[in-house]
Amino acid sequence: MRYILEIKMEGAQEVLDQLYKKVLLGATLEDDIHSYIFYLNPDLSGQAGHTTSSLAQASVNGVLDAMPGPHGPSSSEVTAPPEAQECMKRQFHVNKAWEVKLLQLTVVHAILSRVLSAETETHTKEGYRELIEVLLQSTEIDSKLICMLQDSDKLLSHMTAKCLASLLYFQLREKTTLSHPWITFCEKHLSESLESAEAVHCLWILTAVIKEILKDTHPQRTEILKQLLTPLDITFEVFYTSLFSQHFGDFRNPSHIVNSLVCCLELLELLAASRIHLKLHFKSQRILFLKPCALNILAWPIPAFVKRKLVILIKKCLLCKVGEDLCCGSVPFLISPEHLLDGDMLALADALLHAVHLGLWKALSIPRKPSCFGGDEVQPGCRPRSGPDHVTLRAASLITVKSLEIKFQNCTSANEMKVDLQKFMSELLAFLKPHLQPSLQLHNPCEWLSRVFIEQDDDMLEAARASLSIYLHLTREWDTCACLTQEREAWIHYTHGNGCNPHCIFLFFLKSIAFDSTVLLDFLISSETCFLEYFVKYLKLLQKDWDHFLSICKFFAATGPKCGVNVHDPLPSLVHNGSTSHMVPRALASPVGCINACLWIPQASDAAFDSQSQTVMPKETHTVPAHGPPSWTPQSLVDYDSSGGSDEEAPSEHLVNSKQTSLCQELTREVQGLPRTCKDQKELSLEPQSRPVHPKEASPLFSASGNGAPSGTIQEVGPFLRTLKCLEELHSAIYRLQEKNLFPYNPAALLKLLKGVEAKCHNVGALGSTAAFV
Template identity: 75%
Template sequence: TRYVLLLYLFVVQEILDQLYKKVLLGAILEDDVYGYIHYLNPDLSEQAGYTAPSLAQSHVNGTLDGVPGQHGPSSNELTTLPETRECAKRHFEMSTAREVKLLQLTVIDVMLSRVLSAETETHAKEKYRELIKVLLQSAEVDSKLICMLQNPDKLSSHMAAKCLSSLLYFQLREKMTLSNPWIIFCQKHLSESSGSSEAAHCLWILTAVIKEIFRDTHSRQAEILKQLLAPFDITFEAFYNSLFSQHFGNFQNPSNIVNSLVCFLELLELLIASRIHLKLHFRSQRMLFLKPHALDSLAWPVPAFVKRKLVIVIKKCLLGKMGEDLCRGSVPALMTPDHLLDSDELALADALLHAVHLGLWKELSVPGKPSCFGGDEVQPGCRPRSGPDHVTLRAASLITVKSLEIKFQNCTSATEMKVDLQKFMAELLTFLKPHLQPSLQLHNPCEWLSRVFIEQDDDMLEAAKASLSIYLQLTRGGDDASGSLTQENEAWIHYTHRNGCNPHCIFLFLLKNIVFDSTVLLDFLISSETCFLEYFVKYLKLLQKDWGHFLSICKFFDAAESQRGVNTRGPVSSLVQDRSTSHTVPDALASPVGHRNACPWVPWASDASSESHSQVVMPKETHTVPAHGPPSQTPLSLVDYGSSEDSDEEATNQHLANSKQTPLCQEMSREIQRLPRTCKDQNRLSREPQLGPLLPQESAPSLPFGAAGDIAPSGTVWEVGVLFRTVKCLKELQGAIYRLQEKGLFPYNPAALLKLLKGVQAKCDEV
């Protein structure tokens, strides 16, 4: 009867609830675990109508058969239940059965997590492990969970997928044979239909299992993952070809295709990450590199977040950062080079550039509607944010520049590189133009990089490093040890600037964005969040060889500010007052050297104008100590740094020492608070290497500053030329590094870096 059925389900629910509480606490199961098998069987709710009469009789007797220590209600309690229970509707029964099934899945999932947890007591863990193995062998719970994946109830289907992923990982960890019904189910649905909901479930479960393998840094990590992937290597390739070789309009269910795309892109990232971090080798790990059909989906009418995900996956492939969030703790600092991976990256870069040439960025939409956590629908009463999807803009820009860098590293023809640079950078700048407001000024196309990446410092420095590498490839063999400009170099300089990759402009825009604050550069140097150290070392080497070019660019920046009506010796904004102090400067250095003829070799100088440096870019997840302000407002720890690249070839094998010790970070923070900020503070660095006078001594009396140093009688701070501010910033950085090194607080040996900074200062002294 309906009454007995409901009573049966309520009692089962009570038993499962008690079991759940025990497992959640990691308590030991006192009695025989086999008594719980019946109540954890996913078929229980479907079979309730057949087992209810016999179970009801056991209720009358006051015990529950097969459940040690459990007692049902007495006969008196049974007769006092309301008569209205017998008239309950069928949907109430179904709802109760559904709750029982969800509770079963929850108990199994929590029990699996307890078995795999190191915090669970050993005896309790053995009881849980024994119970799960019995469920697999006698109840065939894996097959029943696979059937539940096709349940139209989304919550039940999701819980079945989650429980099944935990069960598969348990089998791998316990050195058990991987579930054969699961292998057959996956191979069937991934091979037959790329747009089915079953295929999406397979991809999601495989992704969840691989993530668990990456998180658990045990010695058998590579072996376990190999056991999981081996049966599906050919299947993955067939699914990839089927998914991306079709036209979007040929798919019957677009929503299923979107789900499959999202799940497969996440799985694809993990497959490539296992190649990089675990040194596994499968054919399916090379699909995206050698068969870049996935690029075609950027023109499909799918939601913007799907396209964004694909562009980000390609970006991680080209940067070698696949799976960095999961693998950071287990990846060795130095890994053997993978030449096969290098050739695959070149193939992907060539394919991407070919697609760009065919109009890829013209077809990629970057809608202004933002995709936020919780969905992309703007709630009533909230003001929608304007502007394009900057995440997609940054990723598309970075993969274009990175692809050019990879191609140029494998190209020997200067003529070919010149043609490619103009062709692809023109495509990129055309793509960016309608999305940058205000639009880029014609006088300095190199400004695009700082404008696009202003909110993402790690991508900005990757793009700057790639752009610098492109410039070095274009000008290789043309270095002049004297630092003067040759006619051939001037032509290359003009060409690279016109195409938005002049390294000196990019570096100066970076300094302007941080208001020439040396503490920001110091924070970049001691942080492992960006590639700034590698970029900075390469740029300082170039700066010494390319000094004449750098001086011309500095003059042009000053002339551009003068063209806009900015007095380079006038008062600066309050932002600069907070972030940067200024020193006295002679008229000859502060004033722009000429106006329209400041850079006679640059034809775009006549149209000069420069954007205000009112924006400040901060290092990602680091803390910068402000120039002024009470110590109580300064964070105690600058950065929690783990690993870093060394400052020069002679120091490439050195590692950061004591990088995660809190006292070291706190002491470094206190030292940086005391870094010299004004002219009067320079005498505190009497033991530091002197960089040479920046200003002639005889010019000091005529300066409009008070005796204290930087502040004029009116209370304003005075801005000076770009060259002086750059040299001053590098001088302060050198002094800060030396001081921290003296106290043993710098995280790695900065000797090579200090040597490069001294070389730049020697060039300044010549000026």
């Protein structure tokens, strides 16, 4: 009998090998499809014996243990007894059955992948589809796979889970009835056993199926997901509440609960992503927003990577960025204003702020070694990195500021917002203080943002945008009522003391990029950050809040030696423009008496400032691609400009010409100031031009031409002039690119805002003396 089974195993393995090669090549099944059913039936591999490999090995060990001990003859001198030989043969058959099982699962998974792939030919796909349907009907392969999930062999169990996930997605795509044994299996284990391996399998398979739905381009994706979630919606809600509402000490086996937590968090992320992308509102998709009891685990004694995973998940939810790496297109352009989603966001933000007020960040422990790709352990011979886990620090800081922004968007009382700002920002700053070395300076708490996010551009700009929004909501009463100067200054000091002064944050941001206008240009033409929206909003605020900006510049000039800000930096010579004198005035006046902000007083310790200053460039630069314009369509700048629909705000009809390679070379030359070749001039002369800004609108306030500075000109400048010089260079670069039709969108409104900043500077210069500082 055993000999017959051995022949069956050998024959099955050969047939499965041949079938697998056909499937990999996408070949049509010429033979009778039903002949393959026998070899793909999991019962075939189970006929070799019901003992598992572990039991068989135990039998072999038991027989060998009965043999003579260390003082007996060696294995080369003694032939194994018949009992040992029999156990070895049994072990061989079990191993052969194990290999056949894995091969069966691999072939079935490959067939399902071919059926679900859009690249498979229709005729070939029909044969594969018929084979899977026969397996479901005649062998009930779904029930057998569910039984194999509980196998003690981890590799076999994992392959079974992958195969079952593909099979479930096949049923959903083909609009057949979802496997009833699978629904029963999930309802049982998600309701009864929180720590079991079966519950983890349920979560993992659901995650895999939803991931396939999000990646698919099927037009009925929403209906497919609805069919999956309908029978399990309440079951998952019960599981979620039970898992996160308990105390960590209540679990019988705390070490096993980590797997459940990780799988549950991954599933929650995909449920939230599917809610945003596919416009469904099941309880399981909203549960993290409406019942954020998952925050409880931040105080549990569990590995730090699990807590980090939760904090990052909340960050993605508040930024509406969940699932952006799975779905086609960018999330902000897919979603539309939705009252139900806004309400859920507010609920999550309120719950997070409430937890912060109760001491959430005090209970969150940050490991002293930073997170690394591939794990936290340092390999032998490598120098260990010092410092805390900045990934968690950034995520925790960003969700606090973002939650405050969401709360303030729905708050009408200025006094309430004032109290909340002090309450939550003090908690955040206290949380960050022990982790930032050197510690934050007491005279400028606004430095926290650039210090925390110095290695992550997108998060830095998201935090800056949220902070700016908080400031605008706090000070919106200035435009509706006539606030006294003293009251206004009190609000300014209040926002500054709580780390939310927009001008401080902007100056620290410019300092982190060394006041380099080309970095700002990179951000403006990139779709990877929210810099465009933040920058436009800040420029509008800058024109309205000019006196405040000058006072902050004075503050930076006065406190630069204390906080490591280099406020004295060489600047090329200043020259006179044809119509307006741009010599720097000796004294500048302002209503709040702060115009000495832009004074540059040379000091002997300037060199020490440079050594302390942190200068960080973006992780990567972004230029117009060589094979066409960016695939993204940024939000129109007209939405940010209040001047109405003039001609210069109309979208440009010509973004980038088809000759992208030469145009991108020209863009690089323009930005870097390189000379243009005759060939470039000839090619560009044939390009259609959009209406450029009038040359007078782009006249530079500062001129970088000339290598030497005439006597009497200023060689040291403070933050005021460094900022204006940076904006001037940016203005000129954008104008040149727009003039040659190389900018990826119409920047007319942006240029108008930058021109407004120049006008403010001219007005300031007209108030004071025209003599130059020496």
